[in-house]
Amino acid sequence: MPHAIQTTDELFQALQENDERPYGRTRTVTAEELVDAAEQFEEPVPLVHALLELQEAYTYGSEPRKSPVVFARLLTLFDERPEVFDERLRHMVFWRFKWVGHALRQLPEIPLASLRQWLTEMRDRYEKAGLGLQPYYGQAYQLAAHVGEDTTLAYELWAGRSRTRLSDCEACEICERALFHLAAGDDERALRTWEPVLNGKESCQEEPARSLSYALLPLLRTGAADRARELHLAGYRGCRRNPSMSGEVGRHLEFCALTGNEARGLELLAENRNLFDEVDSPLDQLDFLTGVEVLLQRVEHLGHGELPATGYTGRTWTVSGLRAEVRGRADDLAARFDARNGTSTHTDRRGTRLGRAPLLDTLELTLRPRSLDDVAPAAPVAAPASRTTTAVPESLPELILRARKLEEEGHPEAQVCFARLRTLVAAHDYAHPDDPAVGPLVRLRADLLADEANQAGNKDDFAEAAALHEEAAALYEDAAEPGHAAVARACALLATAQIPAQHAAGAEARAAELTGVHASLVRLHEETTGLAPGHEARLLRLRATALGLRLQTTGSKEHVEPVFAETDLVQAFATRHDLAGQLSGALMLRASTHALSGDLPAAVTGVDALLDRLRAHGPAWHLPRTLGLRGRLQLALRDPEAAHADLTEALRRAADWPADTVDTTRLHGDLAEACMHLGRPGDALQHLTRSAEADLRRGNRIDAFCTYSNAAQLSLDLDRVEDCIALLDSLLAEPDVAAGELDDRLTAQLRLTRARALRAGEDVKAATAEFAALAAESAGWDDDPGSHAMIAAETAVLLGESGEFGPAREAADQAIAAHARDPRYELLSNCLRELARLQAQQQGAEGLADARAFLADAGRIADEARAAGHEPRGRSLDSALAYEHGRVSAYAGAYEDALAALEKALALLGEPGPQDDRAGEWAECVRLAGAVEGLYLERPAPALVRLDAAVSHLTAQGHTEETQPLTSLAARLRDEE
Template identity: 30%
Template structure:
């Protein structure tokens, strides 16, 4: 099909609103082909200018060179006054940088293009500020320090004009120069006012903030450096982020001891090396990545896997060698082209750079988390104790939940008794299996198996059976399926019966405690409670009071899990456990009981008591217990409306979960922390906290947590103005909700996307999204939510200047709220449909129809007590009557509006009084 000029122009214009990438390029190439065929030279020129930028952004410089030089030749050939001249001159800057990044382009050719650029700028009456800037880039690239200093001086001395980079980009280049030559204070002083003044370039402020990183680090401004990294990288997460800037952030992570963060960044952008934008950017990224991986390997992390599509199965050490060699090989190619060693020297410097600080906390979490919690003193064990006394001490400590003392006692045991008797070895294996069961169940099983055999050989049937019962319980908690877990419970029950036949009261009670744990695990709460009550009866004759505390703690947990009707009993037992552990000076057991008690008080709605007891639990020496106590405390104070306090508690929870090595707990705490940040209007901290939590949340059994994280992250991006990223994450949320047939959740996600689109004045797309939201709510059986979104779709169609679709959307919504629906909420929605319809019609000068829609809703708003809406409808009615010159009626309506206006409506009162004045004037 042959298109007309007008159709091709329309197609060209439509390409401007498309996302950059192959689809946009395909449209531009189509316009170029058809314009060439029809010999529409000006149109072909416009299309090629746009294509040049598109090719450069899509990492296809060779195509960009072809279209650019075609445009230059066409312009020179025709000497036309076509409006592309300034665009051509501007584009010289991008072409210079693209040529410089290709090692196969001779240096003399780049200098020739620079000379041509200067000649054209002067001939067109422009200054040469940008020319000196790009001569500086070339001099710096080849390592000519004298020429670079002179070009920097000329660049600084030459006035800016309309072909200069934006102030932010120009300042970023100057900051890079000053930082390179060690003038860090000048660099910072130059940048601060520019950052404070506001920047509207799409490359800012991330480029300027990135340029400041070395200066901040070298001058000891560590907080500013961390903040600049976080703020800048938020804009660099996208797939097509500037790879040289990403490389600088990798270097920053290496220099500040943030290897984990650096690895996350590396994994996110590593696939770019499959199709690098240019050899120079490939070199910069590879060098920075190799430096990071080298530090990780030196820290003993060389065997860690590096995730990413291009390097599935790669390890840190192997990838470090690959990227180091890659960077050095590329540097040698540039040096051969340039006749200097500048690029190889730079790569070697990056690879060898020493950390500036051992570790710089980067999180946007509360500053107190940057303080190091005092490490609990190492557990002290009396060096005079014998091996048997040490075994007794370790067993007593384990009963009090003091794993630190137990572990210390067993370490001392190994020193005192490297070759223990079979009985002592069996005791060691039995108790140590308990210490490692959570982290390494297979190793624990092996130790208990050996212990059981040794006890049996020694004739200690009770201890042998006890060790085997531990294995049986492990089979329950690690069972691959519910059926397997139930079968394992039956095995354990039989084993416990054997223990009961040979054990005394204390060991029998402990065996029943293990059985209750298994029963609770498979959801047999009534059986677990009955088993524990039986154990308590047996323990009544035992002198070991820590057993009473342990059974009370287990009973509290089982009662709480069995249902809300047993909550009060559970609280009583948890309190008794805490008191009993406290009387024994068993602080760790007491803290665990207090943690459970805090959860139970929360469930009972006694938030004050919950907060008080959770503060006590935070004194634990176990970072996992502290983390959970802080996390639950944050939720408690959040429920009390104390957002700042919840923010602080969640921050501590994140720090403690990290210290405990619990990535899932860390991720869950970050979600709550991000929620608090958004409530405190700190979206940057929220986005930073949620970065990369998804893989960890996928390990949880609660899919809601992952979707909540998505919602909060998308909301943070929206509040930061990162609209494209917000839409991507909201789309992920919609897909996740759709996968579980949660139509209401799908509707909510689409509605949020519509709002983001509307914020960008993309009202046509917003209207379509509101309709998708309405359809989803209809499928969910939520008619009022459907009505609300069809009404919002109508308003979006109105803003898109599509009256017909706006009215259709309103009419479709009206069918869902019939006159027979008398409840307040339905009446409000019905009235809003009339009010918005009147507004839309009024804006299209269809005054009579607008009046017919608005007048009936005034009494409807009044009938449900919606005074503000009623006044707004009366004001609109008065304005419409005035436009029809029905002043007497208008005055009456407006007087009624003034009488009903609430006292706080001063601004609205002035507008109504002005209208009333017009209605009463002659």
């Protein structure tokens, strides 16, 4: 407590504040302190309220041992001083008999006879008070189900009786009835019973989260996998990290294990690490731990027992180690309950859950599907074999020669050979072949370095690529291989020019640098004698590439022809020496140059010719990249259907080759764009996530998270709120994100999207907390006040929706201050007008002054915008402000002021013309003016004149749809006359 409580008013205020806290240790400790404070007052009512709050904190904070003790004190007060219990307090006392029954069932140390004695006490007191016994029979049924007795009679005695005021809520009773049918093996009847809860018609403190967790497996068994997926996302968010719902979390973990989502299960387990230590209820522990064990058992069965797992604090766990620990604890708990109950029910139920086979091989639960390999500790992985890969030669000389031959052809499977060679050479017992055809070890080491350099370049790590190429060049010189050395030095030159830090000086400086690189390449080419055709062709390609990069940098027309001239040289040389790969590369560069110069038809013609050649003569591994270029060209030509076909074929052909051969990241990204143009946003979302996953595999985490951020926003735009939240929760739980190692603005963007999704999902409390935290953090973004203005403005509106207008005013003031440094006219005007509307709507005349203060600020923003020549993208700020003045005054009962403001808004808008997109806004303004004048000021005649004239005008201008609300209001006014 912030200070010692001196009065009962202060106590009740503190109780109210504590009631708004989430359940957990903070709320519970405060409730304990408030009971101590209440005991100082002579009157018992404050103590009753404090004890009720403490029992609630224990009950929903998963501390069942303490709840009955508190209730005993309440019952003593009730017996000794019944007059202090008004009807509401009396109702709460009788209601909480059920809470005690629930608490006692969770404690195996409480004898079964004591549980039955408590039920007798409940029945006696209900009968004495003249209360219906349906709640008692509900408790008797739940005890029978817990013990494992035949529940048929107990169920009928409960379910067949009429509900009373003290019955459990409708949602809870629906869940109990459904569980009865589920225990009888009737999945379909259970699901029919659950339907009002599953579809959101019935809910309470624990529902629908409790029912959703139980319904997951029946849905799978009845073939409703998509519904199960949907309810998993919604239900898990309702129970995660909540000690009083640990059993529900356990069932979600079990669901993951039985649908091929073991990796997500481990992720959720890590998110709920607090449940290992914070759950005080033995029955909830048993339920949770059994779900955990189902997951760990499955992961271990799949051969991943050594994966790290999150478990009890104080030590590091593997999946196998944690499973053994969990199994021991859960077996002991089940045995204790069975010993208390005299049955084997809990051991049998555990055995049933642990014995279930997976219900589906795969069910994509989230937008970020991951396998157990994805969550394993990072380790170097060899390039995967392709479907066309031939066996790697066993003979070391053959392997070396094959790797070089494939590399000379540019064949992607050279990586597989070099990966094998890298492993062999690193071994302590490696013996290099004494074979003139293979050459010295220094030559092989140079080959390996060159291969590493190429891989680094493919990942855009140009600094690393440049360094490795230079090192390779030196070794090639030591091996007396001047041609290879020249190519390596040329690659180093080009890689150095592409290092991001080199770009800081701007396009002109970079263009000059690339011009210099080209000159150096030409000089290197001319000074190196005795070049083999393959080396000479590569040097020619590198020269052309340097000029292509220069054109890409500047877009200048004068830089087009030099590229064509160089590609002509490559094309002629490659044709003369039958170098298919170099010829393909030259034709690809030529088509790209046409595209960069703006001649898209010529680019498509060039690509088509290249595709014909590749299909006829190869190399086949160039097809995916070429099809990808054609797809991008078709997008630029606004033919998304053709683009989609090309890009889809590119992805299909890319699967024939090792993973790094083709930039599938870009292919998926381009396909996402094509899908959006085709009106297939769901497919676009899938391609965005695949693109991000490909970037992650390549180690490009920033790019991957940017793409994931776009995917999250798209899922939110598609109203796939739970998908959006689940994706962002997964991303924000990544170790480098949680540790603050990712770009802080990118992390903030992820959190902002999540906050918006929470708001869209009507989790206003969580959304407000996240917005407030982001507003506080962004206040320090001196380099980006505009973003702070946006976040603070959204925070202010959300606070206003919750009725917290003091904090909303503070957040709005922050937004206004940030706006002064980086103007956001429409954003601020919209925020301030909305706050005014909310305050007037919620507080009426009492809030009018503060609402008008918001509008005064909005008026100053409109004046600033007008002075700055700002053109709003949507509504006129002045007409929107006048309309809001009218609406705010109407909410506050100042009807004459409201009508005057609306008249001003109509004058500012002017009557709409035939193609005027302001017709709807004008009609709404007329409607509100008519309502204020005709209904509230009771002047129907002029109101009807206004409405009829507006209807006639709108009809004449072709805006018939906008007349509907006006004619409805006019009919109402005529009826009332």
